[in-house]
Amino acid sequence: MKFNDTLTTLIQQSLEVGATPALMGEPGIGKSSFVEALAYSMGTKAFVLPCNQLADKADLTGARLVPYEKSDGTQSYKQVFYPHQVIQECIDYALENPREWPILFLDEINRTTSDVTSGALTLVTLRRMGHIELPENVRIIVAGNDKGNVTTLDEASLSRFAIFHVEPDATTLMSVLGDALNPWVKKVLTQYPALIFQKSTPNAIVADGRDDDDDDGNVTMAELFDGGEEMNQLTTPRTIDHLSRWLNRVDRQELASHLATPVQIGSRETSLLNEAIEAFTGDTMFTTQLVAVIAEDLASNSGGPAHNRVNVPKPNCYATLKTAATVTDLAAQISGLTQNEVSGSLLYAMKENEDNSRLIEQLAQAAVQIEPEHTRTLFELVTTGQFDRQNLEAFLEVDSPIVAAVKPSLSAFL
Numbered sequence: 001m002k003f004n005d006t007l008t009t010l011i012q013q014s015l016e017v018g019a020t021p022a023l024m025g026e027p028g029i030g031k032s033s034f035v036e037a038l039a040y041s042m043g044t045k046a047f048v049l050p051c052n053q054l055a056d057k058a059d060l061t062g063a064r065l066v067p068y069e070k071s072d073g074t075q076s077y078k079q080v081f082y083p084h085q086v087i088q089e090c091i092d093y094a095l096e097n098p099r100e101w102p103i104l105f106l107d108e109i110n111r112t113t114s115d116v117t118s119g120a121l122t123l124v125t126l127r128r129m130g131h132i133e134l135p136e137n138v139r140i141i142v143a144g145n146d147k148g149n150v151t152t153l154d155e156a157s158l159s160r161f162a163i164f165h166v167e168p169d170a171t172t173l174m175s176v177l178g179d180a181l182n183p184w185v186k187k188v189l190t191q192y193p194a195l196i197f198q199k200s201t202p203n204a205i206v207a208d209g210r211d212d213d214d215d216d217g218n219v220t221m222a223e224l225f226d227g228g229e230e231m232n233q234l235t236t237p238r239t240i241d242h243l244s245r246w247l248n249r250v251d252r253q254e255l256a257s258h259l260a261t262p263v264q265i266g267s268r269e270t271s272l273l274n275e276a277i278e279a280f281t282g283d284t285m286f287t288t289q290l291v292a293v294i295a296e297d298l299a300s301n302s303g304g305p306a307h308n309r310v311n312v313p314k315p316n317c318y319a320t321l322k323t324a325a326t327v328t329d330l331a332a333q334i335s336g337l338t339q340n341e342v343s344g345s346l347l348y349a350m351k352e353n354e355d356n357s358r359l360i361e362q363l364a365q366a367a368v369q370i371e372p373e374h375t376r377t378l379f380e381l382v383t384t385g386q387f388d389r390q391n392l393e394a395f396l397e398v399d400s401p402i403v404a405a406v407k408p409s410l411s412a413f414l
Contacts, residue, residue, distance in 0.1 A: 001164055001165060001167070002166070002168070002169035002172070003029075003030055003034050003166060003167075003168055003169045003172045003173075004169045004171065004172050007164065007166065008034075008038055008041065010164070011038060011164070012042065014162045015101060015103075015139040019162045020124050020140045020141065020142065020160060020161050020162065021141050021142075021161065021162050021164060022109075022142045022143065022158075022161035022162065022163045022164065023035075023141065023143040024143070024145070024146040024163060024164070024165050024166065025145070025165060025166040025167055026145065026146075026167070026197065027145055027234075027236070028234060028236035028237065028238035029167060029168040029236050029237055029238075030168055030173065030176075030236075030237040030238065031166065032048060032105070032143070033176060034166075035048070035103060035105045035141055035143070036048070036105075037176060037311070038103070039103045040311070040313055040373065041311055041313045042100075042101060042103075042316075043100060043313040043314065043315035043316060043340075043341070044097070044100040044101055044102045044103065044340075045093060045100075045102050045103070046102070046103040046105050047086050047089055047093070047102065047104050048105045048107055049084060049087065049104070049105065049106055049107065050108055051106055051107060051108050051109050051111070051112045051116055051117070051120055052107075052111045052112045054112060054113075054116045055113070055116075056113060056115050056116060057115045057116055057118065057119040059084070059116070060116055060119045060123075060129075061081040061082070061083070061084075061129060061130055064079070064080055064082060065077045065078070065080075066078060066079075080130060080131060081129060081130025081131065082129075082130060082132075083129040083130065083132055084129075086104075087123075088132075090102055090134075090138060091132065091134060091135060091138070094135040094137050094138045095135055096338065097137075097338050097340060097341070098135075098137055099137075099316050099317055099338075099341065100137065100316065100338075100340070100341075101137055101138075101139045101316075102137070102138055102139070103139050103140070103141055104134070104138055104139070104140050104141075105142075105143070106120050106123075106124075106140065106142040106143070107142075107143050108143065108144060108145075109121075109142045109143065109144045110144035110145065111144060111145055121160065123140075124140055124142065124160055124161075125160055127140075142161065167197065168196045168237045169193075170189040170190075170193035170194075170195075170196040171193065173189065173237045173240065173241075174186055174189055174190070175309065175311075177241060177244065178310070178380070179380075179384070180244070180245075180248070181244050182243075182244040182245075182248050184247060184290060184293050184294050184297060185240060185243065185244045185290065188286065188289045188290050188293055189240075191289075192285075192286070192289055195235065195284070195285055195286040195289065196235070196236075196240070196286075197235060198234070198235040198282070198284040198286055199232065199234055199235075199282070200232035200233060200234070200282035200283045200284055232282055232283070233278065233283075234282055234284075235281040235282055235284045235286040235287070239280050239281050240280075240281060242280055243277060243281055246280065247294075252298060255273060255294060255298065256298050257272075258271065258272040258273035258276060259271050259272075259291075259294070259295055259298065263275050265278075271291070273291060273295075274287065274291050277290060309386065310351075310377060310380045310381050310384060310386050311377075312347060312348055312351045312377060312381070313344060313347075313348070314348050315341050315344040315345050315348065317333075317337055317341050318345050318348055320333060321333055321345060321359060327362065330358070330359065331362055331366075334362055334363060335366070337366075339367070339369070339371070340371055342363055342366050342367045342368075343367055343369070343371040343374045344371070344374060346360065346363040346364060346367055346370065346374075346395075347370070347374045347377060349363060349391060350378070350381070350387060350391045350392055350395055351381055351386070351387060351388060351391075352388060352391070354388075354391075355391075356388075356391050356394070357390070357391070357394040360394045360395050360398065361394065361398050364395060364398040364402060364403055365398065365400050367400070367402050368402075369402060370402055370406070375406075378406075378410075379409070382410055382413040383413070385413075387413075392410065392413075395410075396410060396411060
């Protein structure tokens, strides 16, 4: 299943009914980015715990001997298990924001020791770590690889999850990266979306489709995409993102110089530009197409980025705010919100194509600050023209510290 709006809806519905989604797929295809974007779209946060960085179960549970007083007044010791820092941060946030559904994301759950995987599965099943229970509003998502050097999960373990076998989607990647995506990269992904994930062709496979040890000349797809012991780079959303950032930074004249510089890679004669791009995305058709697009553009001086739709999350409390009949009722509801809910509701109210002047005024006066994530989204809205002009004007007319802080920058877009 591709990373797209359909998968987002399915995962969110799974979380709503209390299931634990498991995203299984190749490494580097965007599982972590998907979960973080999902949390943001739900108006909450994702707390990411990379299980492959844990050496054993003790790193997950943090067992400690603590002193305690027995009933007879004497002192003794007992073993107490403390959650990993990431888990504790998720618990604390969930308790502070009871109307949100913060996500605890256990990444690489089966690319670690069986001991760590077992501990993570216990957390999913019992919803507790040692003596500390997960709050009811915490939602869990796990992710792992469905092939390669991984810890195999038995049927009993698999039955604890709603398993989604995922693969990258070019349209979603372009939407997530937005204007930060290099226009050359965007052009290739638009024309050839299937190139979003590829493995390099092993050097052992020669032009006629045979390798040195192939007796009958038949090369299977599994053999073609298995580089053996070679360290071959992949084309994945992660490596494409890194490449896009590099291309955005490098001067066009420098790229032209790289293109004109011949190099030898094994038995292949190519350019320095091709070698540099292969360092990010491997010897794949994506790299070949991208070099061709860059070469064509450098010769014609054409190309440029296009704007993508900005994703603005709708907080769970927003619908209730809209039902307030009077300013007094509205102020009372806002007084019970967390600052994250106030900030998120203010952002959504400025984007919504309705007259939200009264709501915006009350939220702007109650807000201590606009959260950093919401600030970035707000500036994306105004710089791409995807805001409601009437609502933005209403916001800028409010007499409050947070409006005064951003007014000089936002006024230029009206």
